[in-house]
Amino acid sequence: MTGNSNKQTRIQGINRSIILDAALEVFSAYGFRGSTIDQIAEKAGMSKPNLLYYFPRKDDIYVTVLEKTLEDWLAPFKDIDPAGDPVEELRKYTIQKLKMSAQQPERSQLFANEILHGAPSIQKFLKSNLKRLVDEKAGVIADWIAAGKLAPVDPYHLIFMIWATTQHYADFDVQVRAILPEETAKADFFDKAADSILTILLNGIMPR
Amino acid sequence: MTGNSNKQTRIQGINRSIILDAALEVFSAYGFRGSTIDQIAEKAGMSKPNLLYYFPRKDDIYVTVLEKTLEDWLAPFKDIDPAGDPVEELRKYTIQKLKMSAQQPERSQLFANEILHGAPSIQKFLKSNLKRLVDEKAGVIADWIAAGKLAPVDPYHLIFMIWATTQHYADFDVQVRAILPEETAKADFFDKAADSILTILLNGIMPR
DNA sequence: GTCTATACTATGATAGAC
DNA sequence: GTCTATCATAGTATAGAC
Numbered sequence: 001m002t003g004n005s006n007k008q009t010r011i012q013g014i015n016r017s018i019i020l021d022a023a024l025e026v027f028s029a030y031g032f033r034g035s036t037i038d039q040i041a042e043k044a045g046m047s048k049p050n051l052l053y054y055f056p057r058k059d060d061i062y063v064t065v066l067e068k069t070l071e072d073w074l075a076p077f078k079d080i081d082p083a084g085d086p087v088e089e090l091r092k093y094t095i096q097k098l099k100m101s102a103q104q105p106e107r108s109q110l111f112a113n114e115i116l117h118g119a120p121s122i123q124k125f126l127k128s129n130l131k132r133l134v135d136e137k138a139g140v141i142a143d144w145i146a147a148g149k150l151a152p153v154d155p156y157h158l159i160f161m162i163w164a165t166t167q168h169y170a171d172f173d174v175q176v177r178a179i180l181p182e183e184t185a186k187a188d189f190f191d192k193a194a195d196s197i198l199t200i201l202l203n204g205i206m207p208r
Numbered sequence: 209m210t211g212n213s214n215k216q217t218r219i220q221g222i223n224r225s226i227i228l229d230a231a232l233e234v235f236s237a238y239g240f241r242g243s244t245i246d247q248i249a250e251k252a253g254m255s256k257p258n259l260l261y262y263f264p265r266k267d268d269i270y271v272t273v274l275e276k277t278l279e280d281w282l283a284p285f286k287d288i289d290p291a292g293d294p295v296e297e298l299r300k301y302t303i304q305k306l307k308m309s310a311q312q313p314e315r316s317q318l319f320a321n322e323i324l325h326g327a328p329s330i331q332k333f334l335k336s337n338l339k340r341l342v343d344e345k346a347g348v349i350a351d352w353i354a355a356g357k358l359a360p361v362d363p364y365h366l367i368f369m370i371w372a373t374t375q376h377y378a379d380f381d382v383q384v385r386a387i388l389p390e391e392t393a394k395a396d397f398f399d400k401a402a403d404s405i406l407t408i409l410l411n412g413i414m415p416r
Numbered sequence: 417g418t419c420t421a422t423a424c425t426a427t428g429a430t431a432g433a434c
Numbered sequence: 435g436t437c438t439a440t441c442a443t444a445g446t447a448t449a450g451a452c
Binding site for chain 1: 237242295317325326334335365366375379382400405407414415
């Protein structure tokens with residue numbers, strides 16, 4: 001009977017993952033209240049009751065997707081290496097983040113929507129885990145500045161600025177496309193954006 | 209009867225404005241689908257049917273608030289003066305935008321929510337009015353660069369960067385507060401934020 | 417013209433039966 | 435694992451009172 005029970009577990013895992021993929025799409029596009037279980041079920045290719053067999057409540061699906069997304073989303077931030085070259089580390093991080101905005105805007109949008117509406121589901125996470133992580137990386141940046149390897153800027157606001165700028169291309173996607181219709185259609189748009197952003201971030205806009 | 213009709217018109221004007229204020233609060237906090245007419249009516253201190261007497265449909269309230277907000281929101285951008293000193297104009301604009309994020313985060317949040325979910329109500333506005341305006345100001349910046357008054361950066365991405373960064377303090381308010389609990393409590397938080405941002409924007413983070 | 421009370425209807429989350 | 439029923443919510447409509 002082990003073979004049988006294993007198979008069921010595997011189906012469960014597959015179905016849960018299908019549901020979560022569908023939920024990410026729907027929730028990121030319409031927000032929590034704006035999304036319906038019907039929509040998610042349809043996109044997942046299963047009936048609503050069947051979906052509810054895996055996640056009894058709408059909120060369960062949402063929180064699961066959100067937590068899963070946060071992990072991925074913060075991975076490159078965690079990867080900032082105190083031992084690396086400061087400018088290179090921040091350049092790498094910015095490019096990485098921008099690439100994620102290009103390839104998986106839904107993750108950014110899901111997160112943005114949650115924060116925008118007061119972060120009802122992840123308040124605690126922000127105040128504990130995220131704060132701790134940001135404090136740590138801000139410390140790293142402060143050390144770099146103390147060592148003269150970066151200009152003396154506020155580490156926290158620098159982090160906010162990189163977050164804001166890179167996520168803008170995911171969260172405000174439709175606005176960017178409305179303003180730059182031809183450019184955004186090109187394959188190298190995000191490479192060019194990365195160049196432009198890094199030029200400003202590294203050197204500023206004051207004439208030399 | 210002119211006195212009478214004037215008085216009625218005045219009541220209309222007052223009530224409409226009360227409703228729109230309440231609607232801004234509610235819609236910015238919960239998004240379109242997440243907000244209910246009941247919530248708006250309660251915050252406006254009137255019954256739901258009474259509110260519907262002024263705005264027959266939920267969508268009417270939303271669109272009216274959104275359009276009204278956009279006007280205010282873009283005013284300082286329009287004010288960027290081609291004849292002014294480039295660095296000073298952009299500094300002024302950034303500070304102004306940041307001040308608005310501090311004082312009226314709801315406006316930014318309402319707008320962010322609309323864009324985030326695909327801008328269903330203002331697609332046309334983005335592609336026509338906003339695009340035209342941004343093209344114009346990007347031209348101004350390009351001229352400044354050509355005159356050697358600004359470093360050679362991409363005008364569009366510079367504008368996006370200023371928007372993203374300044375609006376971040378409104379849209380991601382709860383996150384900023386979660387990470388900087390003591391600092392955000394202080395009265396001069398936004399002044400310091402402005403300093404930090406402008407230092408990075410003007411000079412970059414490369415060590416000199 | 418302004419406001420209230422009430423009712424209708426669709427939607428969507430959830431529970432229980434098969 | 436699936437289908438149907440329920441129940442609350444919320445948008446909208448109507449009738450009429452002040």
